[in-house]
Amino acid sequence: MVETDPASLVGYCGLYCNACGIRQEKIKTAANNLRDIIAHYGFDKIMPELAKWEASLEHYNEFNQFVDGLVKMFGDCPGCLQSGGDPDCKVRSCTKQKGYRTCAECSESETCESLAPYRKGYEGLTQALQDIKQNGIERYAQETQKKVDKGYSYLKESK
Numbered sequence: 001m002v003e004t005d006p007a008s009l010v011g012y013c014g015l016y017c018n019a020c021g022i023r024q025e026k027i028k029t030a031a032n033n034l035r036d037i038i039a040h041y042g043f044d045k046i047m048p049e050l051a052k053w054e055a056s057l058e059h060y061n062e063f064n065q066f067v068d069g070l071v072k073m074f075g076d077c078p079g080c081l082q083s084g085g086d087p088d089c090k091v092r093s094c095t096k097q098k099g100y101r102t103c104a105e106c107s108e109s110e111t112c113e114s115l116a117p118y119r120k121g122y123e124g125l126t127q128a129l130q131d132i133k134q135n136g137i138e139r140y141a142q143e144t145q146k147k148v149d150k151g152y153s154y155l156k157e158s159k
């Protein structure tokens with residue numbers, strides 16, 4: 001197996017892709033677990049009958065299509081540098097345009113409006129950008145990967 005260089009998993013904003021719940025396949029796993037349980041009891045085959053007791057189960061097919069969509073959209077994220085995440089991400093287009101590897105190189109990073117939603121979702125982002133600035137992207141990536149190997153996920157820290 002080819003090992004992925006941790007530094008290549010640092011997004012332009014400074015977030016570390018392997019710590020993201022979506023890349024960790026949390027949505028895909030949860031969706032597939034739910035489907036497995038439903039199929040295990042054979043409920044998927046008798047939903048029209050079950051709808052006699054619980055009318056909302058009539059919508060099982062739509063629900064199933066919705067879950068398919070979730071898995072398709074969030075199932076296998078290739079990471080920020082491989083065009084994963086928001087296809088219209090302003091941070092990605094801005095850093096690329098300025099020729100920066102990450103926002104840590106930018107003098108506006110502490111007040112940047114494009115970064116604001118990500119700071120709000122993940123309070124550690126300011127510290128992450130400082131780490132990249134002070135210690136370099138390789139060290140930041142390696143240290144964050146070590147935390148991920150021990151079970152760390154942004155999901156646990158987001159509001």
Ligand code: SF4
Nearest residue numbers: 011012013080085089
């Ligand atoms: S897509 Fe945007 S928000 Fe997501 S990791 Fe990349 S730069 Fe950050």
Ligand code: SF4
Nearest residue numbers: 091094103106109112
């Ligand atoms: S202005 Fe600077 S901090 Fe904001 S997105 Fe662009 S490169 Fe990142």
